[in-house]
Amino acid sequence: MTERIEGHGGELALAAVRGYGVQEMFTLSGGHVFPLYDAAHRTGFPIYDVRHEQSAVFAAEAVAKLQRRPGLAVLTAGPGVTNGISGLTSAYFNASPVLVLGGRAPGFRWGAGSLQEIDHVPLVAPVTKHAATVHSPDEVVGAVAGALDIALTPHRGPVFLDLPLEVIFSTGEADPVAPAVPVLEPDPDEVASAARLIAGAQRPVLIAGSDVYGGDAVGALRAAAEALRVPVFTNGMGRGALPPGHPLNFAKARRVALAGADVVVVVGTPLDFRLGFGDFGDATVVHVVDAPSQRARHVEPAVSPAGDLRLILTAFADHTGDRADHESWIADLRAAEDAARAKDAAAMAAETDPIKPARVYGELRRVLAPDAVTIGDGGDFVSYAGRYLEPAQPGTWLDPGPYGCLGTGMGYAMGARVSYPDRQVCVLMGDGAAGFSLMDVESLVRQRLPVVIVVGNNGIWGLEKHPMNAMYGYDVAADLQPELRYDQVVTALGGAGETVAKAADLGPALERAFDAGVPYLVNVLTDPTDAYPRSSNLA
CATH class of the missing domain: 3.40.50.970 (Thiamin diphosphate (ThDP)-binding fold, Pyr/PP domains)
Known part of the structure; x- marks a missing residue:
């Protein structure tokens, strides 16, 4: 008993x-x-x-x-x-x-x-x-x-x-109570209908989001993509579900893919502003969710299986019906992907004064380990991180998600360091976001939780300043004090850091940061005129 x-x-x-x-x-x-x-x-x-x-x-x-x-x-x-x-x-x-x-x-x-x-x-x-x-x-x-x-x-x-x-x-x-978490069985007819649509498509695309990782369905996703030969794009914690170099993993050709797709399969993420609210032109939409409550209400997918994502994706992988040949479609997307990668590589290597955010991420790519946990807390600066950094493993990317709340950085850093004492933990933070939680560096120092903090310091609220100028020809309430020494704040709290103003100094500064063994802030003075090329409709 x-x-x-x-x-x-x-x-x-x-x-x-x-x-x-x-x-x-x-x-x-x-x-x-x-x-x-x-x-x-x-x-x-x-x-x-x-x-x-x-x-x-x-x-x-x-x-x-x-x-x-x-x-x-x-x-x-x-x-x-x-x-x-x-x-x-x-x-x-x-x-x-x-x-x-x-x-x-x-x-x-x-x-x-x-x-x-x-x-x-x-x-x-x-x-x-x-x-x-x-x-x-x-x-x-x-x-x-x-x-x-x-x-x-x-x-x-x-x-x-x-x-x-x-x-x-x-x-x-x-009396003690044992966990009692039910497994939601999907409707087999809905799953079979979705599998037939994917297999029969000429130009299918699959987009996988955070619930694929949260539901421990990464292996099932890979199996489904490989069995059905479907190009895969990811967002949120779905990033890294297929590793870089996997022939079905794509990141840079999403606009081309969604413009040309005849079937778009969205798995484990809502049809929100990040995905154009589910408006994919003439493409047939399949929305796979982990619970009926997550089915989109503003669009009507052709089919929306709901239930345990492992069961649904495993059923997709086991689909034995006729599958169309997707190889020419995959090749077209790979050509677009390679062209975009070449353009990004040039941006990440650019020697500019002031420093462009792209160069910061070009240098970070050289020092981040495959299992590093990377945390985004900011607006434009973190948008660039989503564009240029590619997690090599699932479950290694943390951002605020669709709510877009700034101030997550130090809390996420603490949770990541506690979870993985031996991995690199790197927080990417805009200088606006730094104002929300930087005091909690003291909590990290006191409890011996070393992390690297990279601040893109452009002295403005970039996500607001540039759009307001475009709309009105002026901006208000969008400027911060330029070139503030956030590194000195961290040093005063018991950590360490430095300010970087030249692109050539970025690499050595990041190496010192990861070797420091204490919370270390690299304060990068970035170009305030550089605006993230945002094309999505946020509302």
């Missing part, structure tokens, strides 16, 4: 999350959640603390995304929770299984004006899969386990529980 769990509310909650593979807690200290710290301290459960609650949630999200298991953030009551809402919202848009445990003013005195007394649940409910208050210590284990089952059930996402003072400080007991 399994032994019952006994203890105060913090002990009960921690015992429950351990059963789901959670291995660490991200937090900012607060008295409302002391019992959780007590339980962690007495059992050797690692605690990583930050300087702003948003970083705690972003760190938990990074763990959830990279390791495909729950990440845990613990936030104190009131402003602790509200400071974490942007992180929760990002996790919601990114389908990240994050559990946020919040402190809460005591229920027995509710309405009398206790410190930080506010009902969090209505605030976070719109950006979580589940949000609730636990009202008894005996309910803690079941509530935590139930919330984590919801977080892990596709379509995955964040969940929130708050624990009033009288619950978290009081003792209770419960």
Whole structure:
């Protein structure tokens, strides 16, 4: 017979999350959640603390995304929770299984004006899969386990529980609860119909997104692409699903592919602004999703199988019907890809004064290891990263996702370093984004979590300044102080860094950064007149 769990509310909650593979807690200290710290301290459960609650949630999200298991953030009551809402919202848009445990003013005195007394649940409910208050210590284990089952059930996402003072400080007991995450079986007729469309297409294209990695379906994706001979493009954490050099892996010819395709298969990513809202001209659209809730409502795909992506993609690979010859189509795309790569290579080698962002990424490509975790936190500068950097392995690229929230950088860096102590971790940050979270370098220094931070410092909000000028002929609220020494901020916080103004100095600076063993910021002065050639409609 399994032994019952006994203890105060913090002990009960921690015992429950351990059963789901959670291995660490991200937090900012607060008295409302002391019992959780007590339980962690007495059992050797690692605690990583930050300087702003948003970083705690972003760190938990990074763990959830990279390791495909729950990440845990613990936030104190009131402003602790509200400071974490942007992180929760990002996790919601990114389908990240994050559990946020919040402190809460005591229920027995509710309405009398206790410190930080506010009902969090209505605030976070719109950006979580589940949000609730636990009202008894005996309910803690079941509530935590139930919330984590919801977080892990596709379509995955964040969940929130708050624990009033009288619950978290009081003792209770419960039976342990085993994970119960269902597997959603897809409709076999819808899967077969989609497979026939792909196989019979003359010019098919497959676009794979973050849910392919999150659903552990990378191997099934490769098998399906190879069996059906379909060119593959990727976005989000789908990047690297097919390694560079794979004959069906494409990155630079997407516009050509979508303009010429007769069937576009989108797997594990929404038909949002990143994909032109699913408007692919005359092409037939197949939208493969991990849950019915993710089916597009603004377009009507020919078929939209919903369910476990491994099962769907494996069925695609096993399709034995007649397959059209796609080789001339693949060859056409390869020619367009090679031409675009040659153009990009020239840009990445350009010797300009000031430095162009492309050159920064040309130098980074030389020093990044195949398993490096690369984090994007910014606008134009990070858009260039998406264009010029190609992850060699799946699960190594983190960006804010479709919500586009700046300030993820230091939290993601912490979660990545905790996940992979021996890999390179590199944060790519615009100078605007640096203002959101750079103080959390101190958290990295203090907890001995070295990362490399590359700031593209052009002294402007580039994503706003250039478009506003194009629209109005002027801009406002789009300038920052030019040539600020963000490297000196990091040095003052216990790390190290340097400013780079010449392209020839980039390579040696990056090598010093990766060899430093401390958080190290390379502050690159980039060309403020250089605007990312954005063609997508964001709204």
